[in-house]
Amino acid sequence: MSTARIDSFPEDFIWGAATASYQIEGAVHEDGRGESVWDRFSATPGKVRGGDTGAVACDFYHRYPEDVLLMKELGLDAFRFSIAWPRVLPQGRGTVNEKGLDFYDRLVDALLAQGIEPFATLFHWDTPQALEDEGGWRVRSTAEAFAEYAEIVAARLGDRVKFWMTHNEPWVHAWIGHSWGQHAPGLTSEADAVAAAHHLLLSHGWGVDAIRRAAPEAQVGIVLNLHHAYPHSDSPEDEAAAWQVDGEGNRWFLDPIFRGSYPADLLERNALVAPHVQDGDLQAMAAPIDFLGVNNYFRFIVSAGPDGPRMEHNPEAPYTEMGWEVYPDGLYELLVRVSDDYAPRAIYVTENGAAFGDVRVHDGAVHDPERTSYLETYIGAVGRAIADGAPVKGYFVWSFLDNFEWGHGYSKRFGIVYVDYPTLERVPKDSFYWYRDHIAGRRDAPKPAPVVTG
Ligand code: IFM
Numbered sequence: 451m452s453t454a455r456i457d458s459f460p461e462d463f464i465w466g467a468a469t470a471s472y473q474i475e476g477a478v479h480e481d482g483r484g485e486s487v488w489d490r491f492s493a494t495p496g497k498v499r500g501g502d503t504g505a506v507a508c509d510f511y512h513r514y515p516e517d518v519l520l521m522k523e524l525g526l527d528a529f530r531f532s533i534a535w536p537r538v539l540p541q542g543r544g545t546v547n548e549k550g551l552d553f554y555d556r557l558v559d560a561l562l563a564q565g566i567e568p569f570a571t572l573f574h575w576d577t578p579q580a581l582e583d584e585g586g587w588r589v590r591s592t593a594e595a596f597a598e599y600a601e602i603v604a605a606r607l608g609d610r611v612k613f614w615m616t617h618n619e620p621w622v623h624a625w626i627g628h629s630w631g632q633h634a635p636g637l638t639s640e641a642d643a644v645a646a647a648h649h650l651l652l653s654h655g656w657g658v659d660a661i662r663r664a665a666p667e668a669q670v671g672i673v674l675n676l677h678h679a680y681p682h683s684d685s686p687e688d689e690a691a692a693w694q695v696d697g698e699g700n701r702w703f704l705d706p707i708f709r710g711s712y713p714a715d716l717l718e719r720n721a722l723v724a725p726h727v728q729d730g731d732l733q734a735m736a737a738p739i740d741f742l743g744v745n746n747y748f749r750f751i752v753s754a755g756p757d758g759p760r761m762e763h764n765p766e767a768p769y770t771e772m773g774w775e776v777y778p779d780g781l782y783e784l785l786v787r788v789s790d791d792y793a794p795r796a797i798y799v800t801e802n803g804a805a806f807g808d809v810r811v812h813d814g815a816v817h818d819p820e821r822t823s824y825l826e827t828y829i830g831a832v833g834r835a836i837a838d839g840a841p842v843k844g845y846f847v848w849s850f851l852d853n854f855e856w857g858h859g860y861s862k863r864f865g866i867v868y869v870d871y872p873t874l875e876r877v878p879k880d881s882f883y884w885y886r887d888h889i890a891g892r893r894d895a896p897k898p899a900p901v902v903t904g
Pocket of ligand 1: 470473619745801848855864
């Protein structure tokens with residue numbers, strides 16, 4: 451006989467929400483902040499929908515005290531934010547802008563005063579433009595500058611920030627920014643994307659060492675955007691196509707970080723331009739980490755097309771405003787598979803959430819049942835993965851606030867708090883109250899019962 455698992459979430463499971471600097475802070479010209487590639491890109495006509503930029507965004511730079519109180523009302527255990535490199539080092543390296551560091555100092559203190567654990571990401575795509583002008587992530591010197599930056603920030607905040615992430619979604623920054631041209635810096639070369647990915651991975655390894663030097667007690671990880679790739683049919687061609695998609699999106703990052711090698715199948719088939727690897731690079735990238743951050747929103751269904759893998763639509767599934775399939779089992783499978791194949795010490799789901807066409811109705815509220823249902827089912831999938839052995843220690847909703855959704859500007863709303871952009875007023879959505887009650891319910895939940903088998 452076996453009893454049902456009453457509750458797989460451990461008592462110390464961390465319930466959080468996530469954001470990123472350029473998407474929420476605004477104040478791009480304040481207190482000595484330097485220019486970032488996203489300032490330049492979004493100011494270039496035709497790059498971002500409606501000409502939107504992050505110049506004001508949610509004005510979190512000034513409004514963080516009220517936002518932290520809202521986080522407290524939500525009952526968050528942790529808040530994930532990123533640090534804007536050009537606020538700290540306006541030229542990317544060299545002279546430190548103390549006022550930039552002061553902002554993160556104040557934010558961290560405000561969070562801790564409310565009992566909220568800060569989770570800091572060092573790079574969420576806002577490269578200092580000065581470094582981009584020297585070749586950006588295509589060149590090795592940016593990885594060296596990143597290690598310098600990591601050590602400076604960890605030395606200042608490491609007495610209070612325990613959880614550090616070097617990079618957010620290096621695949622997105624490398625490929626969408628350097629090969630597809632849809633994100634800053636807007637380049638369109640596969641060779642540049644491969645070089646950028648290599649230097650991001652290298653800087654991750656060097657960054658891990660730099661953080662540990664400055665803050666020996668730190669828990670250090672990296673955040674990857676991972677998606678389970680399902681073959682459209684069980685034909686060998688579709689299975690090979692799905693494996694290729696898995697290789698380019700998932701294994702291209704997981705293998706160097708956990709195994710110190712690039713996926714051999716892709717290198718052998720020349721699926722991508724070969725990276726230029728110097729002695730010691732692979733060893734540096736595989737610096738031991740304390741946790742893996744997993745960002746997941748959807749899955750891929752892949753068939754073998756005439757020109758390579760082709761993504762298929764599922765006519766029976768709901769899709770979000772981003773055109774992403776709602777498929778919570780994909781997160782379950784992903785977490786179990788990553789645990790089995792790579793054995794990370796711990797996993798945090800560092801982003802998960804959905805954009806829907808939210809509107810504020812006559813009573814002033816924002817009713818977003820699709821988002822609540824999305825969160826509920828995806829959190830359920832996390833619970834099942836934990837029950838099946840995945841070492842998931844925390845979950846962060848993307849996002850706390852509606853914000854600047856990159857090339858889509860402000861047209862896609864991911865927040866559990868609605869932002870009325872003309873006034874910058876914050877309006878908690880129904881999903882905020884659902885998450886608040888969920889977190890409170892977890893705290894009051896009976897302790898997990900042991901699984902009885904036999
Ligand atoms: O808004 C982004 C975030 O910056 C990185 N992960 C995916 C989110 C939704 O697209």
